[in-house]
Amino acid sequence: MKRIIFLIIFAISFAYIEASVVVYLRDILYPDGFSFPLRYISPLRAIIEIGREFFSIILLFSVAFLSSKGFWKRFGAFCLIFGVWDIFFYIWLKIFLNWPSSLLEWDLLFLIPAPWTGPVIAPIIVSLTLILIFILIELFKDKPFKLSPFHAILSILGFLVIFVSFIWNAIPVARGEIPQKYPWYLLALGEILLIYVIISKARGLFK
Template identity: 35%
Template sequence: MSRARHLLAVLVFGVAFGYVEAAVVFYLRRLLDYHADYSVVGKHVYLDLGFIAFLTPDRPVLGTDVVTQAEIAREAATIVMLAAVAYLAARGFWRRVAAFLVAFAAWDIAYYVWLHVLTGWPARLTDLDVYFLIPVTWVGPVATPLVICTLMLVGGAWWYLRGEPRGELSGELSGELRGELRGREADR
């Protein structure tokens, strides 16, 4: 299969997985009678950049510690699944990193699109959201992950589809590095 078809498969997986994620959030909100307006107050704010803040909330984000811990485990499983798809979609470490960026970005963008379709939320790009709970709670406007993931999607796709670096410059640099290492061994 061509590299472009592998990338298309990664994109399709990301969009479908984004729907699964949105459906889970839809169910949780219905079951917990949870409305979309987050009011996360930081007990300890580690870093606040204005467009994203990393903090420890003053109470469990999802109502109880048990539900919050289950969500943290689900988030970890999501990352593992995206990494597994990236691993299967590419050969070589850097191309797998690119595939992961594409899978993650497609998943996250699709999540917000599907969540809006299912619930009407987010209504605005400035709506506050909790992005992740690992290793601490990440909070900010919806626009932040959408902008970052758009860059990840474009950059990751370009990186994934481009050929392996070749040419005089990379050959010269690797040759110089080999010569330098040999010279150091001779000096010992």
């Protein structure tokens, strides 16, 4: 339990740091408030920002790796950290900037390997699912957690479909255009696949 508490504390703290950086970036690039289309930044600043995002993920992975033993426990810890981090990132932005005004407001989510965009509620839904995955893995205390090939394929497909939903507007956004429509059906499909696997594995606990 102590391990879980400190993982959550780390995620909330790191979310504060990330949100603080975004506050500074928006002061520089979007003094009147963030909105699409994206404003031009120099290649050097773009590289620095992509590097910041890359090493943020490395940091999350490192904490998950050091906090747990075994592939699945580490994966679960990463899911917990990422999920809590992402949710509290928006909580801190709401406190700092009173943004977003709505969970349906669009945001630039990530830049690797292309711009990720979508309504704020979309990554929050995914983050809640990641936390569920962590809980599921933690429940397997007396049994080794493993996925059948079928469940593994469904999980990979689920994450891939969700990824596609986030980069759906990558090309127009990179061109300096406003994203027009988020493919909710892709998010729903990806979530259904992941939730199906979660429920299937959870049922196995009671057999």
